[in-house]
Amino acid sequence: MRALVLVSILIFAPSAARAEATRVYSLRGADCESCADKVRGELKKVKGVKKVDFDRQKVEITVRLDETVADADVLAAVERAGLKAVAGAGHGAYLPAERYPAGADVQVLSRDGSAVGRLDKLRVPDKYTVFDVYAEWCGPCRLVDARLRELIAGRKDLAVRKLNVVDFDSPLAKELGSRVEVLPYVIVFDPAGKRTDIAGADFGKLDKALGVAR
Structure with missing residues (x-):
């Protein structure tokens, strides 16, 4: 047995x-x-x-x-x-990101979550400078990107700087600090250097920070 x-x-x-x-x-x-x-x-x-x-x-x-x-x-x-x-x-x-219009002032400052240094030192003088903090997996980030492509198409006073945070534990995320707890996160400097931080896909705040008449 x-x-x-x-x-x-x-x-x-x-x-x-x-x-x-x-x-x-x-x-x-x-x-x-x-x-x-x-x-x-x-x-x-x-x-x-x-x-x-x-x-x-x-x-x-x-x-x-x-x-x-x-x-x-x-x-x-x-x-x-x-x-x-x-x-x-x-x-x-x-899916890859959509292309910005030809001639637009757009640069990717961080593709892999690496730190970039102080943003106020990277803003473009005499322009509205948008630092777009995003991740490829963030759906609402693509909506913000689409809005920025739309706005920059007719403006020479606008510069966009892309920051791929990758995830919330990356060197870039740590450098940006605790304010970046959600994505998308957008930081706008006006031509005079005034800073506005926008959490989430808030187009009303974004347009206001960029001087868009509504």
Whole structure:
């Protein structure tokens, strides 16, 4: 009887160990962190999917699932959520930012969350200077970016400086201080050097700081 039990364990234990797997999929075409919620919702409908975790920096999902679930089933669920995906890590990407009008005074001061120094030393004399603090995973940040593209198209007295904070623990975030607790975050210097800080996608405050008549 003991031998029979031992044989049973040896036969069934390996198959039980292989019952579940953990796979990584790279997402393509996301424009915000909340896009992952749609992906989770679709994957919950796939039989055998146990858990889905999203890495907003790598733009990847880690899926715990039954081994019987095919990659094609996961990729199809991601497509139903409005995105694309490929099996494996290292290929995730957000949608690229839209281009600013030709000739616009726009510079990216930090692409990777690195510190830039005092902003008042970086403002453009005799212009409104907007320091746009954003992250690729921040959906509302793209709305602010669109508004800035619209405003700068007809103005020569406006300069935009982009600051990709990456995340709230980056050197840039630490340099900017505790005021930057939410994104988007915009800092405006008028031509005289007066500073206005704007938390969130508040177009009313942004337009007022830039002297836009409403």
